[in-house]
Amino acid sequence: MSSYDDDNIEFDFFDEPETEEAPRARRRPRRERSGPPRTPSAPTGLVPLLRLVGLIAIAIAVVVAFVFWVGACQGKSTHDQYAAYATKVRTVAASSNALGREFATKLVSGGLKQSDLEQSLQQYAQQEQQEYDQAQQIRPPGPLRQIHQQLVDAIELRAKGLAALGDVLGQWTPKNTSTTIDALAAQAELLTASDVVWEQLYRQPATQQLKTQGVTGVVIPGSSFVPNTELVSARSFGVLLNNMKGASTGGTPSGLHGSQLVSVVANPGATPLTTATATTVKVSADLAFAATVEDSGNFQENGVVVHLTITAGSTTIKRTQTIQTIASKTQQTVSFGNFNLPTAAFGNRATVKVDVAPVPGETNTSNNTATYTVFFTLG
Numbered sequence: 001m002s003s004y005d006d007d008n009i010e011f012d013f014f015d016e017p018e019t020e021e022a023p024r025a026r027r028r029p030r031r032e033r034s035g036p037p038r039t040p041s042a043p044t045g046l047v048p049l050l051r052l053v054g055l056i057a058i059a060i061a062v063v064v065a066f067v068f069w070v071g072a073c074q075g076k077s078t079h080d081q082y083a084a085y086a087t088k089v090r091t092v093a094a095s096s097n098a099l100g101r102e103f104a105t106k107l108v109s110g111g112l113k114q115s116d117l118e119q120s121l122q123q124y125a126q127q128e129q130q131e132y133d134q135a136q137q138i139r140p141p142g143p144l145r146q147i148h149q150q151l152v153d154a155i156e157l158r159a160k161g162l163a164a165l166g167d168v169l170g171q172w173t174p175k176n177t178s179t180t181i182d183a184l185a186a187q188a189e190l191l192t193a194s195d196v197v198w199e200q201l202y203r204q205p206a207t208q209q210l211k212t213q214g215v216t217g218v219v220i221p222g223s224s225f226v227p228n229t230e231l232v233s234a235r236s237f238g239v240l241l242n243n244m245k246g247a248s249t250g251g252t253p254s255g256l257h258g259s260q261l262v263s264v265v266a267n268p269g270a271t272p273l274t275t276a277t278a279t280t281v282k283v284s285a286d287l288a289f290a291a292t293v294e295d296s297g298n299f300q301e302n303g304v305v306v307h308l309t310i311t312a313g314s315t316t317i318k319r320t321q322t323i324q325t326i327a328s329k330t331q332q333t334v335s336f337g338n339f340n341l342p343t344a345a346f347g348n349r350a351t352v353k354v355d356v357a358p359v360p361g362e363t364n365t366s367n368n369t370a371t372y373t374v375f376f377t378l379g
Contacts, residue, residue: 081141082210082218088138089151093223096131096155099124100225103162107231108303108324111360112244114172121166128159143209150202154194158225161190174245181237188232191225198223230325231302239300243360257361258296259304261370262331264354265290273352273372282379283346288337291354295326297362302326305357308336312345312376345376 106112106120132155140148164187172180199222206220226232264273266281267288273279281287289308295301304323309316321334356368 082215086218090221093221118166118169125163131155147205154198157190157194184237185234195224256298259356260296260367261356262292262294278373281374283376284379288335290335292333294331300327301359307355309353312350315342
């Protein structure tokens with residue numbers, strides 16, 4: 001190979017571009033934030049924790065509120081249960097009390113016949129038996145179940161006592177009067193015992209049980225069939241049989257019987273009235289006249305009726321009170337009130353008349369009545 005060829009030989013290589021670095025991304029200039037500086041955000045793990053704590057707090061509040069709501073509902077339900085029970089008992093007590101008053105009035109009323117009183121006593125016993133059945137049907141709250149049985153027992157004593165009185169009276173004859181009086185007094189103890197059972201063994205324990213249960217605003221009613229035990233004493237039954245003996249024979253009771261008016265005073269202030277001169281009486285909402293009556297005979301008297309009449313111009317006001325039982329040579333006072341005097345009564349002369357009705361066998365009635373002249377003024 002010649003030098004010429006060496007000179008003409010050229011090595012052709014692919015031309016490679018010069019190596020260039022990859023262009024860098026241009027950074028935008030940072031904008032300046034206007035306003036207050038941003039508060040640094042909480043760490044990522046703290047936010048769920050705070051949310052969880054908040055949910056727990058809300059859940060606790062809901063549970064507490066629910067517990068209080070349930071407690072309030074239960075308290076109201078308990079109160080309503082006891083209140084409904086007391087209402088039912090009050091109905092039984094009111095009916096039995098009314099029957100007791102009717103029984104007392106019957107014993108002291110004059111002119112009774114043996115057959116009439118015997119029939120009345122049997123009717124009273126039947127009515128009390130109905131009260132007994134009604135009392136058994138009452139369903140008391142759990143804590144009062146045993147105590148309620150004492151109420152049922154009290155009503156049963158009244159029904160048995162009334163029936164026994166009727167049976168004893170049906171066997172009475174003038175020859176066995178002494179034995180009958182003792183038997184009547186013994187059977188009447190069932191009636192007085194019923195009042196003790198109701199008060200001591202029922203009402204008081206039931207009231208205490210309500211306090212123990214935290215129940216307020218509910219009142220357990222009381223009941224009194226014989227408010228005056230003297231009414232069913234041996235002495236009272238003796239007077240009763242003596243009066244019935246006179247009624248059955250068409251005569252009057254033997255011995256000295258009588259009643260008399262002792263005095264009359266105006267209250268408040270205890271201003272005595274006199275028949276000699278006019279009395280000025282100050283009128284207030286509590287105006288009342290108290291009349292004192294004495295048994296002037298030798299026997300106990302029952303059902304002594306006292307009348308009061310106020311006459312002021314063309315207006316007449318009448319009131320009546322009854323003394324259930326008054327022993328011989330003793331005094332009792334009855335009060336008359338609740339007056340609504342007309343305008344014409346003030347400043348003008350008025351009269352107050354008090355009259356004691358004669359008792360069976362009373363012959364002297366001259367001291368039973370008195371009329372007083374009064375002038376009413378505003379107190």
